[in-house]
Amino acid sequence: MGTTKKKFRTESPANPPLTPAQQTTLNLIRLPANERTTYNSTLRAQIQLELEKETVNLVDQIDEPLWVSKRQLQAVTSCEVLYEKQEGESFEWKIPMTRGQIFHKCVELSVHLSPARTAPELVDEAMTSIMNRGDGLASFLVDLTDIERAEIRSEVASLLQTYFDTFPPLQNSWSPTTELPRKVLLHRGKIVLQGRFDLTVGRPDELTAGRVLIELKTGRAVPHHLDDLRFYALLETLVVGVPPALLASFYVDAGTVQVEVVDEDLLRSAIQRTSSAVKRLLQLRLEEREPERRASGSCRWCPAATDCRPGQAWLEEANGSGVW
Ligand code: SF4
Known part of the structure:
Protein backbone atom coordinates (compact mmCIF):
# COMPACT_ATOMS: atom_id res chain seq x y z
CA MET A 1 0.00 0.00 0.00
CA GLY A 2 1.26 3.50 -0.83
CA THR A 3 1.71 6.32 1.66
CA THR A 4 0.62 9.93 1.35
CA LYS A 5 1.84 13.13 2.94
CA LYS A 6 -1.51 14.88 2.53
CA LYS A 7 -2.89 16.28 5.82
CA PHE A 8 -6.58 15.95 6.72
CA ARG A 9 -8.04 19.32 7.66
CA THR A 10 -11.43 20.80 8.44
CA GLU A 11 -12.66 23.56 6.11
CA SER A 12 -11.14 26.43 8.06
CA PRO A 13 -7.32 26.70 7.96
CA ALA A 14 -7.54 27.95 11.57
CA ASN A 15 -8.72 24.47 12.63
CA PRO A 16 -6.12 21.94 13.78
CA PRO A 17 -5.16 19.09 11.45
CA LEU A 18 -7.22 15.97 12.14
CA THR A 19 -6.45 12.27 12.01
CA PRO A 20 -8.70 10.30 9.61
CA ALA A 21 -10.58 8.90 12.62
CA GLN A 22 -11.12 12.39 14.07
CA GLN A 23 -12.35 13.62 10.68
CA THR A 24 -14.81 10.70 10.41
CA THR A 25 -16.15 11.42 13.90
CA LEU A 26 -16.46 15.13 13.14
CA ASN A 27 -18.33 14.46 9.88
CA LEU A 28 -20.80 12.25 11.75
CA ILE A 29 -21.49 14.54 14.72
CA ARG A 30 -21.93 17.75 12.71
CA LEU A 31 -25.31 18.22 11.04
CA PRO A 32 -25.20 20.80 8.21
CA ALA A 33 -27.20 23.96 9.03
CA ASN A 34 -29.65 23.36 6.16
CA GLU A 35 -30.58 19.92 7.60
CA ARG A 36 -31.46 21.19 11.08
CA THR A 37 -35.12 21.10 12.11
CA THR A 38 -37.07 24.14 13.31
CA TYR A 39 -39.70 23.24 15.92
CA ASN A 40 -42.92 24.76 17.14
CA SER A 41 -42.63 26.96 20.25
CA THR A 42 -45.40 24.95 21.96
CA LEU A 43 -43.48 21.63 21.78
CA ARG A 44 -42.21 21.78 25.37
CA ALA A 45 -45.69 22.34 26.83
CA GLN A 46 -47.15 19.55 24.66
CA ILE A 47 -44.54 17.03 25.85
CA GLN A 48 -45.00 18.00 29.50
CA LEU A 49 -48.76 17.50 29.12
CA GLU A 50 -48.29 14.09 27.46
CA LEU A 51 -45.96 12.88 30.21
CA GLU A 52 -48.22 14.08 33.04
CA LYS A 53 -51.41 12.68 31.49
CA GLU A 54 -50.35 9.05 32.02
CA THR A 55 -49.75 9.41 35.77
CA VAL A 56 -52.33 11.98 36.82
CA ASN A 57 -54.43 9.40 38.73
CA LEU A 58 -51.49 7.94 40.66
CA VAL A 59 -49.29 10.84 41.59
CA ASP A 60 -51.36 12.22 44.48
CA GLN A 61 -50.99 8.92 46.34
CA ILE A 62 -47.21 9.20 46.83
CA ASP A 63 -45.71 11.09 49.77
CA GLU A 64 -42.08 11.33 48.66
CA PRO A 65 -41.12 12.50 45.14
CA LEU A 66 -40.25 9.81 42.60
CA TRP A 67 -36.79 10.46 41.12
CA VAL A 68 -36.32 8.95 37.68
CA SER A 69 -33.04 8.66 35.77
CA LYS A 70 -32.06 6.61 32.72
CA ARG A 71 -31.01 3.79 35.08
CA GLN A 72 -34.46 3.39 36.66
CA LEU A 73 -36.17 3.61 33.25
CA GLN A 74 -33.93 0.91 31.81
CA ALA A 75 -34.25 -1.33 34.89
CA VAL A 76 -38.06 -1.22 35.12
CA THR A 77 -38.42 -1.66 31.36
CA SER A 78 -36.17 -4.71 31.48
CA CYS A 79 -37.35 -6.85 34.47
CA GLU A 80 -39.39 -5.43 37.35
CA VAL A 81 -38.29 -8.14 39.83
CA LEU A 82 -34.65 -7.34 39.10
CA TYR A 83 -35.40 -3.61 39.39
CA GLU A 84 -36.87 -4.07 42.89
CA LYS A 85 -33.94 -6.26 43.94
CA GLN A 86 -31.43 -3.64 42.79
CA GLU A 87 -33.32 -0.80 44.49
CA GLY A 88 -33.15 -2.70 47.79
CA GLU A 89 -29.39 -3.32 47.61
CA SER A 90 -26.73 -0.88 48.72
CA PHE A 91 -24.33 0.28 46.01
CA GLU A 92 -20.74 -0.99 46.08
CA TRP A 93 -17.85 0.33 43.98
CA LYS A 94 -15.80 -2.19 42.01
CA ILE A 95 -12.50 -1.52 40.20
CA PRO A 96 -13.91 -1.84 36.62
CA MET A 97 -16.55 0.82 37.43
CA THR A 98 -13.92 3.38 38.39
CA ARG A 99 -12.34 3.70 34.97
CA GLY A 100 -15.46 5.26 33.39
CA GLN A 101 -15.76 7.78 36.22
CA ILE A 102 -12.09 8.78 36.03
CA PHE A 103 -12.21 8.90 32.23
CA HIS A 104 -15.17 11.30 32.31
CA LYS A 105 -13.38 13.52 34.82
CA CYS A 106 -10.32 13.58 32.49
CA VAL A 107 -12.47 14.71 29.55
CA GLU A 108 -14.05 17.40 31.72
CA LEU A 109 -10.62 18.67 32.79
CA SER A 110 -9.29 18.49 29.23
CA VAL A 111 -12.05 20.88 28.10
CA HIS A 112 -11.59 23.40 30.89
CA LEU A 113 -7.88 23.24 31.86
CA SER A 114 -5.32 25.44 30.17
CA PRO A 115 -2.61 24.88 28.98
CA ALA A 116 -3.45 21.46 27.53
CA ARG A 117 -2.17 18.41 29.46
CA THR A 118 -1.02 15.00 28.24
CA ALA A 119 -3.21 11.95 28.88
CA PRO A 120 -1.14 10.69 31.87
CA GLU A 121 -1.09 14.21 33.41
CA LEU A 122 -4.87 14.48 33.09
CA VAL A 123 -5.36 11.05 34.69
CA ASP A 124 -3.22 12.10 37.66
CA GLU A 125 -5.13 15.38 38.06
CA ALA A 126 -8.49 13.62 37.72
CA MET A 127 -7.61 10.96 40.31
CA THR A 128 -6.33 13.58 42.75
CA SER A 129 -9.49 15.66 42.30
CA ILE A 130 -11.78 12.64 42.83
CA MET A 131 -9.81 11.35 45.84
CA ASN A 132 -10.09 14.79 47.49
CA ARG A 133 -13.83 15.11 47.22
CA GLY A 134 -14.72 12.85 50.14
CA ASP A 135 -17.49 10.73 48.57
CA GLY A 136 -17.85 6.95 48.18
CA LEU A 137 -15.64 6.73 45.09
CA ALA A 138 -12.95 8.80 46.85
CA SER A 139 -12.86 6.40 49.83
CA PHE A 140 -12.80 3.40 47.49
CA LEU A 141 -9.81 4.77 45.54
CA VAL A 142 -7.95 5.80 48.71
CA ASP A 143 -8.33 2.27 50.13
CA LEU A 144 -6.84 0.56 47.04
CA THR A 145 -3.22 -0.56 46.94
CA ASP A 146 -0.59 1.46 45.02
CA ILE A 147 -0.49 -1.29 42.40
CA GLU A 148 -4.28 -1.27 41.89
CA ARG A 149 -4.27 2.52 41.51
CA ALA A 150 -1.34 2.32 39.06
CA GLU A 151 -3.24 -0.25 36.96
CA ILE A 152 -6.32 2.01 36.85
CA ARG A 153 -4.09 4.97 35.86
CA SER A 154 -2.54 2.97 33.05
CA GLU A 155 -5.91 1.74 31.70
CA VAL A 156 -7.52 5.19 31.78
CA ALA A 157 -4.46 6.88 30.23
CA SER A 158 -4.63 4.41 27.30
CA LEU A 159 -8.36 5.02 26.86
CA LEU A 160 -7.84 8.76 26.99
CA GLN A 161 -5.09 8.63 24.37
CA THR A 162 -7.45 6.68 22.07
CA TYR A 163 -10.10 9.35 22.70
CA PHE A 164 -7.65 12.15 21.81
CA ASP A 165 -6.59 10.29 18.64
CA THR A 166 -10.13 9.61 17.43
CA PHE A 167 -12.36 12.44 18.71
CA PRO A 168 -11.85 15.92 17.19
CA PRO A 169 -10.29 18.47 19.58
CA LEU A 170 -13.11 20.55 21.08
CA GLN A 171 -13.07 24.20 20.09
CA ASN A 172 -14.56 27.06 22.10
CA SER A 173 -16.64 28.12 19.08
CA TRP A 174 -18.52 24.79 19.37
CA SER A 175 -19.80 25.81 22.85
CA PRO A 176 -18.75 22.48 24.40
CA THR A 177 -20.08 21.50 27.83
CA THR A 178 -19.30 18.52 30.04
CA GLU A 179 -21.47 16.90 32.71
CA LEU A 180 -24.40 19.19 31.83
CA PRO A 181 -27.20 18.52 34.38
CA ARG A 182 -30.86 18.52 33.38
CA LYS A 183 -33.80 18.23 35.76
CA VAL A 184 -37.52 18.29 34.92
CA LEU A 185 -40.35 18.55 37.47
CA LEU A 186 -43.63 16.84 36.60
CA HIS A 187 -46.79 17.29 38.66
CA ARG A 188 -45.21 20.22 40.58
CA GLY A 189 -42.20 18.15 41.67
CA LYS A 190 -43.94 14.88 42.63
CA ILE A 191 -41.99 13.26 39.80
CA VAL A 192 -38.47 14.44 38.98
CA LEU A 193 -36.82 13.37 35.73
CA GLN A 194 -33.08 13.88 35.77
CA GLY A 195 -29.94 13.28 33.75
CA ARG A 196 -26.41 14.53 33.20
CA PHE A 197 -25.02 14.70 29.67
CA ASP A 198 -21.40 13.56 29.31
CA LEU A 199 -20.56 16.01 26.54
CA THR A 200 -22.46 18.43 24.31
CA VAL A 201 -21.39 20.54 21.35
CA GLY A 202 -23.33 23.22 19.49
CA ARG A 203 -26.49 24.94 20.65
CA PRO A 204 -29.96 25.79 19.33
CA ASP A 205 -30.60 28.91 17.30
CA GLU A 206 -33.97 30.18 18.56
CA LEU A 207 -36.34 27.33 17.61
CA THR A 208 -33.86 25.53 15.32
CA ALA A 209 -32.09 22.49 16.75
CA GLY A 210 -28.29 22.64 16.96
CA ARG A 211 -27.03 20.91 20.10
CA VAL A 212 -25.50 17.42 19.85
CA LEU A 213 -25.69 15.19 22.94
CA ILE A 214 -22.73 12.81 23.15
CA GLU A 215 -22.39 9.92 25.59
CA LEU A 216 -18.82 8.70 26.04
CA LYS A 217 -18.90 4.92 26.46
CA THR A 218 -15.94 3.07 27.95
CA GLY A 219 -17.70 -0.32 27.68
CA ARG A 220 -19.30 -2.28 24.84
CA ALA A 221 -22.35 -1.16 22.85
CA VAL A 222 -25.73 -2.35 24.17
CA PRO A 223 -29.20 -1.60 22.71
CA HIS A 224 -30.41 0.48 25.66
CA HIS A 225 -27.76 3.16 24.97
CA LEU A 226 -30.13 4.43 22.24
CA ASP A 227 -33.06 4.56 24.68
CA ASP A 228 -30.91 6.39 27.24
CA LEU A 229 -30.07 9.09 24.71
CA ARG A 230 -33.68 9.40 23.56
CA PHE A 231 -34.66 10.03 27.19
CA TYR A 232 -31.96 12.72 27.30
CA ALA A 233 -33.46 14.27 24.15
CA LEU A 234 -36.74 14.58 26.07
CA LEU A 235 -35.01 16.19 29.05
CA GLU A 236 -33.25 18.67 26.77
CA THR A 237 -36.53 19.56 25.05
CA LEU A 238 -38.37 19.97 28.35
CA VAL A 239 -35.66 22.25 29.78
CA VAL A 240 -34.62 24.30 26.74
CA GLY A 241 -37.75 24.08 24.57
CA VAL A 242 -35.83 22.89 21.49
CA PRO A 243 -34.78 19.24 20.94
CA PRO A 244 -31.15 18.38 20.24
CA ALA A 245 -30.16 17.99 16.59
CA LEU A 246 -28.28 14.70 17.00
CA LEU A 247 -27.71 11.99 19.60
CA ALA A 248 -24.32 10.27 19.59
CA SER A 249 -22.76 7.35 21.48
CA PHE A 250 -18.97 7.50 21.19
CA TYR A 251 -17.33 4.13 21.96
CA VAL A 252 -13.92 5.07 23.26
CA ASP A 253 -12.18 1.66 22.97
CA ALA A 254 -13.03 1.44 19.27
CA GLY A 255 -12.88 5.19 18.58
CA THR A 256 -16.20 4.98 16.72
CA VAL A 257 -19.47 6.87 17.01
CA GLN A 258 -23.11 5.85 16.47
CA VAL A 259 -25.39 8.75 15.61
CA GLU A 260 -29.15 9.22 15.47
CA VAL A 261 -30.95 12.26 14.04
CA VAL A 262 -33.66 13.66 16.33
CA ASP A 263 -37.11 14.17 14.86
CA GLU A 264 -40.70 14.19 16.10
CA ASP A 265 -41.10 10.40 15.66
CA LEU A 266 -38.10 9.80 17.91
CA LEU A 267 -39.49 12.19 20.53
CA ARG A 268 -42.89 10.48 20.36
CA SER A 269 -41.37 7.04 21.00
CA ALA A 270 -39.32 8.47 23.90
CA ILE A 271 -42.48 10.00 25.42
CA GLN A 272 -44.28 6.64 25.20
CA ARG A 273 -41.42 4.66 26.75
CA THR A 274 -40.86 7.23 29.52
CA SER A 275 -44.51 7.72 30.47
CA SER A 276 -45.23 3.99 30.54
CA ALA A 277 -42.10 3.28 32.63
CA VAL A 278 -42.87 6.12 35.07
CA LYS A 279 -46.40 4.76 35.48
CA ARG A 280 -44.98 1.30 36.30
CA LEU A 281 -42.50 2.81 38.78
CA LEU A 282 -45.40 4.54 40.54
CA GLN A 283 -47.52 1.38 40.57
CA LEU A 284 -44.64 -0.61 42.06
CA ARG A 285 -44.02 2.08 44.69
CA LEU A 286 -47.74 2.03 45.59
CA GLU A 287 -47.78 -1.80 45.49
CA GLU A 288 -50.67 -1.66 43.04
CA ARG A 289 -49.27 -4.55 41.04
CA GLU A 290 -46.95 -7.53 41.35
CA PRO A 291 -43.54 -6.96 39.75
CA GLU A 292 -43.33 -8.72 36.37
S1 SF4 B 1 -36.48 -12.96 34.74
FE1 SF4 B 1 -35.79 -13.73 36.74
S2 SF4 B 1 -33.60 -14.16 36.48
FE2 SF4 B 1 -34.24 -12.90 34.75
S3 SF4 B 1 -33.75 -10.81 35.39
FE3 SF4 B 1 -35.89 -11.19 35.95
S4 SF4 B 1 -35.82 -11.94 38.06
FE4 SF4 B 1 -33.76 -12.08 37.24
Whole structure:
Protein backbone atom coordinates (compact mmCIF):
# COMPACT_ATOMS: atom_id res chain seq x y z
CA MET A 1 0.00 0.00 0.00
CA GLY A 2 1.26 3.50 -0.83
CA THR A 3 1.71 6.32 1.66
CA THR A 4 0.62 9.93 1.35
CA LYS A 5 1.84 13.13 2.94
CA LYS A 6 -1.51 14.88 2.53
CA LYS A 7 -2.89 16.28 5.82
CA PHE A 8 -6.58 15.95 6.72
CA ARG A 9 -8.04 19.32 7.66
CA THR A 10 -11.43 20.80 8.44
CA GLU A 11 -12.66 23.56 6.11
CA SER A 12 -11.14 26.43 8.06
CA PRO A 13 -7.32 26.70 7.96
CA ALA A 14 -7.54 27.95 11.57
CA ASN A 15 -8.72 24.47 12.63
CA PRO A 16 -6.12 21.94 13.78
CA PRO A 17 -5.16 19.09 11.45
CA LEU A 18 -7.22 15.97 12.14
CA THR A 19 -6.45 12.27 12.01
CA PRO A 20 -8.70 10.30 9.61
CA ALA A 21 -10.58 8.90 12.62
CA GLN A 22 -11.12 12.39 14.07
CA GLN A 23 -12.35 13.62 10.68
CA THR A 24 -14.81 10.70 10.41
CA THR A 25 -16.15 11.42 13.90
CA LEU A 26 -16.46 15.13 13.14
CA ASN A 27 -18.33 14.46 9.88
CA LEU A 28 -20.80 12.25 11.75
CA ILE A 29 -21.49 14.54 14.72
CA ARG A 30 -21.93 17.75 12.71
CA LEU A 31 -25.31 18.22 11.04
CA PRO A 32 -25.20 20.80 8.21
CA ALA A 33 -27.20 23.96 9.03
CA ASN A 34 -29.65 23.36 6.16
CA GLU A 35 -30.58 19.92 7.60
CA ARG A 36 -31.46 21.19 11.08
CA THR A 37 -35.12 21.10 12.11
CA THR A 38 -37.07 24.14 13.31
CA TYR A 39 -39.70 23.24 15.92
CA ASN A 40 -42.92 24.76 17.14
CA SER A 41 -42.63 26.96 20.25
CA THR A 42 -45.40 24.95 21.96
CA LEU A 43 -43.48 21.63 21.78
CA ARG A 44 -42.21 21.78 25.37
CA ALA A 45 -45.69 22.34 26.83
CA GLN A 46 -47.15 19.55 24.66
CA ILE A 47 -44.54 17.03 25.85
CA GLN A 48 -45.00 18.00 29.50
CA LEU A 49 -48.76 17.50 29.12
CA GLU A 50 -48.29 14.09 27.46
CA LEU A 51 -45.96 12.88 30.21
CA GLU A 52 -48.22 14.08 33.04
CA LYS A 53 -51.41 12.68 31.49
CA GLU A 54 -50.35 9.05 32.02
CA THR A 55 -49.75 9.41 35.77
CA VAL A 56 -52.33 11.98 36.82
CA ASN A 57 -54.43 9.40 38.73
CA LEU A 58 -51.49 7.94 40.66
CA VAL A 59 -49.29 10.84 41.59
CA ASP A 60 -51.36 12.22 44.48
CA GLN A 61 -50.99 8.92 46.34
CA ILE A 62 -47.21 9.20 46.83
CA ASP A 63 -45.71 11.09 49.77
CA GLU A 64 -42.08 11.33 48.66
CA PRO A 65 -41.12 12.50 45.14
CA LEU A 66 -40.25 9.81 42.60
CA TRP A 67 -36.79 10.46 41.12
CA VAL A 68 -36.32 8.95 37.68
CA SER A 69 -33.04 8.66 35.77
CA LYS A 70 -32.06 6.61 32.72
CA ARG A 71 -31.01 3.79 35.08
CA GLN A 72 -34.46 3.39 36.66
CA LEU A 73 -36.17 3.61 33.25
CA GLN A 74 -33.93 0.91 31.81
CA ALA A 75 -34.25 -1.33 34.89
CA VAL A 76 -38.06 -1.22 35.12
CA THR A 77 -38.42 -1.66 31.36
CA SER A 78 -36.17 -4.71 31.48
CA CYS A 79 -37.35 -6.85 34.47
CA GLU A 80 -39.39 -5.43 37.35
CA VAL A 81 -38.29 -8.14 39.83
CA LEU A 82 -34.65 -7.34 39.10
CA TYR A 83 -35.40 -3.61 39.39
CA GLU A 84 -36.87 -4.07 42.89
CA LYS A 85 -33.94 -6.26 43.94
CA GLN A 86 -31.43 -3.64 42.79
CA GLU A 87 -33.32 -0.80 44.49
CA GLY A 88 -33.15 -2.70 47.79
CA GLU A 89 -29.39 -3.32 47.61
CA SER A 90 -26.73 -0.88 48.72
CA PHE A 91 -24.33 0.28 46.01
CA GLU A 92 -20.74 -0.99 46.08
CA TRP A 93 -17.85 0.33 43.98
CA LYS A 94 -15.80 -2.19 42.01
CA ILE A 95 -12.50 -1.52 40.20
CA PRO A 96 -13.91 -1.84 36.62
CA MET A 97 -16.55 0.82 37.43
CA THR A 98 -13.92 3.38 38.39
CA ARG A 99 -12.34 3.70 34.97
CA GLY A 100 -15.46 5.26 33.39
CA GLN A 101 -15.76 7.78 36.22
CA ILE A 102 -12.09 8.78 36.03
CA PHE A 103 -12.21 8.90 32.23
CA HIS A 104 -15.17 11.30 32.31
CA LYS A 105 -13.38 13.52 34.82
CA CYS A 106 -10.32 13.58 32.49
CA VAL A 107 -12.47 14.71 29.55
CA GLU A 108 -14.05 17.40 31.72
CA LEU A 109 -10.62 18.67 32.79
CA SER A 110 -9.29 18.49 29.23
CA VAL A 111 -12.05 20.88 28.10
CA HIS A 112 -11.59 23.40 30.89
CA LEU A 113 -7.88 23.24 31.86
CA SER A 114 -5.32 25.44 30.17
CA PRO A 115 -2.61 24.88 28.98
CA ALA A 116 -3.45 21.46 27.53
CA ARG A 117 -2.17 18.41 29.46
CA THR A 118 -1.02 15.00 28.24
CA ALA A 119 -3.21 11.95 28.88
CA PRO A 120 -1.14 10.69 31.87
CA GLU A 121 -1.09 14.21 33.41
CA LEU A 122 -4.87 14.48 33.09
CA VAL A 123 -5.36 11.05 34.69
CA ASP A 124 -3.22 12.10 37.66
CA GLU A 125 -5.13 15.38 38.06
CA ALA A 126 -8.49 13.62 37.72
CA MET A 127 -7.61 10.96 40.31
CA THR A 128 -6.33 13.58 42.75
CA SER A 129 -9.49 15.66 42.30
CA ILE A 130 -11.78 12.64 42.83
CA MET A 131 -9.81 11.35 45.84
CA ASN A 132 -10.09 14.79 47.49
CA ARG A 133 -13.83 15.11 47.22
CA GLY A 134 -14.72 12.85 50.14
CA ASP A 135 -17.49 10.73 48.57
CA GLY A 136 -17.85 6.95 48.18
CA LEU A 137 -15.64 6.73 45.09
CA ALA A 138 -12.95 8.80 46.85
CA SER A 139 -12.86 6.40 49.83
CA PHE A 140 -12.80 3.40 47.49
CA LEU A 141 -9.81 4.77 45.54
CA VAL A 142 -7.95 5.80 48.71
CA ASP A 143 -8.33 2.27 50.13
CA LEU A 144 -6.84 0.56 47.04
CA THR A 145 -3.22 -0.56 46.94
CA ASP A 146 -0.59 1.46 45.02
CA ILE A 147 -0.49 -1.29 42.40
CA GLU A 148 -4.28 -1.27 41.89
CA ARG A 149 -4.27 2.52 41.51
CA ALA A 150 -1.34 2.32 39.06
CA GLU A 151 -3.24 -0.25 36.96
CA ILE A 152 -6.32 2.01 36.85
CA ARG A 153 -4.09 4.97 35.86
CA SER A 154 -2.54 2.97 33.05
CA GLU A 155 -5.91 1.74 31.70
CA VAL A 156 -7.52 5.19 31.78
CA ALA A 157 -4.46 6.88 30.23
CA SER A 158 -4.63 4.41 27.30
CA LEU A 159 -8.36 5.02 26.86
CA LEU A 160 -7.84 8.76 26.99
CA GLN A 161 -5.09 8.63 24.37
CA THR A 162 -7.45 6.68 22.07
CA TYR A 163 -10.10 9.35 22.70
CA PHE A 164 -7.65 12.15 21.81
CA ASP A 165 -6.59 10.29 18.64
CA THR A 166 -10.13 9.61 17.43
CA PHE A 167 -12.36 12.44 18.71
CA PRO A 168 -11.85 15.92 17.19
CA PRO A 169 -10.29 18.47 19.58
CA LEU A 170 -13.11 20.55 21.08
CA GLN A 171 -13.07 24.20 20.09
CA ASN A 172 -14.56 27.06 22.10
CA SER A 173 -16.64 28.12 19.08
CA TRP A 174 -18.52 24.79 19.37
CA SER A 175 -19.80 25.81 22.85
CA PRO A 176 -18.75 22.48 24.40
CA THR A 177 -20.08 21.50 27.83
CA THR A 178 -19.30 18.52 30.04
CA GLU A 179 -21.47 16.90 32.71
CA LEU A 180 -24.40 19.19 31.83
CA PRO A 181 -27.20 18.52 34.38
CA ARG A 182 -30.86 18.52 33.38
CA LYS A 183 -33.80 18.23 35.76
CA VAL A 184 -37.52 18.29 34.92
CA LEU A 185 -40.35 18.55 37.47
CA LEU A 186 -43.63 16.84 36.60
CA HIS A 187 -46.79 17.29 38.66
CA ARG A 188 -45.21 20.22 40.58
CA GLY A 189 -42.20 18.15 41.67
CA LYS A 190 -43.94 14.88 42.63
CA ILE A 191 -41.99 13.26 39.80
CA VAL A 192 -38.47 14.44 38.98
CA LEU A 193 -36.82 13.37 35.73
CA GLN A 194 -33.08 13.88 35.77
CA GLY A 195 -29.94 13.28 33.75
CA ARG A 196 -26.41 14.53 33.20
CA PHE A 197 -25.02 14.70 29.67
CA ASP A 198 -21.40 13.56 29.31
CA LEU A 199 -20.56 16.01 26.54
CA THR A 200 -22.46 18.43 24.31
CA VAL A 201 -21.39 20.54 21.35
CA GLY A 202 -23.33 23.22 19.49
CA ARG A 203 -26.49 24.94 20.65
CA PRO A 204 -29.96 25.79 19.33
CA ASP A 205 -30.60 28.91 17.30
CA GLU A 206 -33.97 30.18 18.56
CA LEU A 207 -36.34 27.33 17.61
CA THR A 208 -33.86 25.53 15.32
CA ALA A 209 -32.09 22.49 16.75
CA GLY A 210 -28.29 22.64 16.96
CA ARG A 211 -27.03 20.91 20.10
CA VAL A 212 -25.50 17.42 19.85
CA LEU A 213 -25.69 15.19 22.94
CA ILE A 214 -22.73 12.81 23.15
CA GLU A 215 -22.39 9.92 25.59
CA LEU A 216 -18.82 8.70 26.04
CA LYS A 217 -18.90 4.92 26.46
CA THR A 218 -15.94 3.07 27.95
CA GLY A 219 -17.70 -0.32 27.68
CA ARG A 220 -19.30 -2.28 24.84
CA ALA A 221 -22.35 -1.16 22.85
CA VAL A 222 -25.73 -2.35 24.17
CA PRO A 223 -29.20 -1.60 22.71
CA HIS A 224 -30.41 0.48 25.66
CA HIS A 225 -27.76 3.16 24.97
CA LEU A 226 -30.13 4.43 22.24
CA ASP A 227 -33.06 4.56 24.68
CA ASP A 228 -30.91 6.39 27.24
CA LEU A 229 -30.07 9.09 24.71
CA ARG A 230 -33.68 9.40 23.56
CA PHE A 231 -34.66 10.03 27.19
CA TYR A 232 -31.96 12.72 27.30
CA ALA A 233 -33.46 14.27 24.15
CA LEU A 234 -36.74 14.58 26.07
CA LEU A 235 -35.01 16.19 29.05
CA GLU A 236 -33.25 18.67 26.77
CA THR A 237 -36.53 19.56 25.05
CA LEU A 238 -38.37 19.97 28.35
CA VAL A 239 -35.66 22.25 29.78
CA VAL A 240 -34.62 24.30 26.74
CA GLY A 241 -37.75 24.08 24.57
CA VAL A 242 -35.83 22.89 21.49
CA PRO A 243 -34.78 19.24 20.94
CA PRO A 244 -31.15 18.38 20.24
CA ALA A 245 -30.16 17.99 16.59
CA LEU A 246 -28.28 14.70 17.00
CA LEU A 247 -27.71 11.99 19.60
CA ALA A 248 -24.32 10.27 19.59
CA SER A 249 -22.76 7.35 21.48
CA PHE A 250 -18.97 7.50 21.19
CA TYR A 251 -17.33 4.13 21.96
CA VAL A 252 -13.92 5.07 23.26
CA ASP A 253 -12.18 1.66 22.97
CA ALA A 254 -13.03 1.44 19.27
CA GLY A 255 -12.88 5.19 18.58
CA THR A 256 -16.20 4.98 16.72
CA VAL A 257 -19.47 6.87 17.01
CA GLN A 258 -23.11 5.85 16.47
CA VAL A 259 -25.39 8.75 15.61
CA GLU A 260 -29.15 9.22 15.47
CA VAL A 261 -30.95 12.26 14.04
CA VAL A 262 -33.66 13.66 16.33
CA ASP A 263 -37.11 14.17 14.86
CA GLU A 264 -40.70 14.19 16.10
CA ASP A 265 -41.10 10.40 15.66
CA LEU A 266 -38.10 9.80 17.91
CA LEU A 267 -39.49 12.19 20.53
CA ARG A 268 -42.89 10.48 20.36
CA SER A 269 -41.37 7.04 21.00
CA ALA A 270 -39.32 8.47 23.90
CA ILE A 271 -42.48 10.00 25.42
CA GLN A 272 -44.28 6.64 25.20
CA ARG A 273 -41.42 4.66 26.75
CA THR A 274 -40.86 7.23 29.52
CA SER A 275 -44.51 7.72 30.47
CA SER A 276 -45.23 3.99 30.54
CA ALA A 277 -42.10 3.28 32.63
CA VAL A 278 -42.87 6.12 35.07
CA LYS A 279 -46.40 4.76 35.48
CA ARG A 280 -44.98 1.30 36.30
CA LEU A 281 -42.50 2.81 38.78
CA LEU A 282 -45.40 4.54 40.54
CA GLN A 283 -47.52 1.38 40.57
CA LEU A 284 -44.64 -0.61 42.06
CA ARG A 285 -44.02 2.08 44.69
CA LEU A 286 -47.74 2.03 45.59
CA GLU A 287 -47.78 -1.80 45.49
CA GLU A 288 -50.67 -1.66 43.04
CA ARG A 289 -49.27 -4.55 41.04
CA GLU A 290 -46.95 -7.53 41.35
CA PRO A 291 -43.54 -6.96 39.75
CA GLU A 292 -43.33 -8.72 36.37
CA ARG A 293 -40.48 -11.09 35.47
CA ARG A 294 -39.06 -10.50 31.99
CA ALA A 295 -36.23 -12.81 31.03
CA SER A 296 -33.35 -11.33 29.06
CA GLY A 297 -29.55 -11.18 29.03
CA SER A 298 -29.78 -9.72 32.57
CA CYS A 299 -30.71 -13.23 33.85
CA ARG A 300 -27.02 -14.18 33.43
CA TRP A 301 -25.98 -12.03 36.39
CA CYS A 302 -29.31 -11.49 38.19
CA PRO A 303 -29.03 -12.31 41.93
CA ALA A 304 -32.60 -13.74 41.85
CA ALA A 305 -31.88 -16.17 38.97
CA THR A 306 -31.54 -19.35 41.09
CA ASP A 307 -35.19 -19.24 42.20
CA CYS A 308 -36.65 -17.72 39.03
CA ARG A 309 -38.45 -20.11 36.65
CA PRO A 310 -38.57 -17.79 33.57
CA GLY A 311 -34.96 -16.83 34.23
CA GLN A 312 -33.83 -20.48 34.42
CA ALA A 313 -35.78 -21.34 31.23
CA TRP A 314 -34.14 -18.42 29.43
CA LEU A 315 -30.67 -19.46 30.63
CA GLU A 316 -31.19 -23.09 29.51
CA GLU A 317 -32.28 -21.90 26.09
CA ALA A 318 -29.40 -19.44 25.83
CA ASN A 319 -26.88 -22.09 26.91
CA GLY A 320 -28.14 -24.47 24.22
CA SER A 321 -29.64 -27.08 26.59
CA GLY A 322 -33.30 -26.39 25.76
CA VAL A 323 -35.30 -29.45 24.56
CA TRP A 324 -36.50 -29.20 20.94
S1 SF4 B 1 -33.60 -14.16 36.48
FE1 SF4 B 1 -34.24 -12.90 34.75
S2 SF4 B 1 -36.48 -12.96 34.74
FE2 SF4 B 1 -35.79 -13.73 36.74
S3 SF4 B 1 -35.82 -11.94 38.06
FE3 SF4 B 1 -33.76 -12.08 37.24
S4 SF4 B 1 -33.75 -10.81 35.39
FE4 SF4 B 1 -35.89 -11.19 35.95
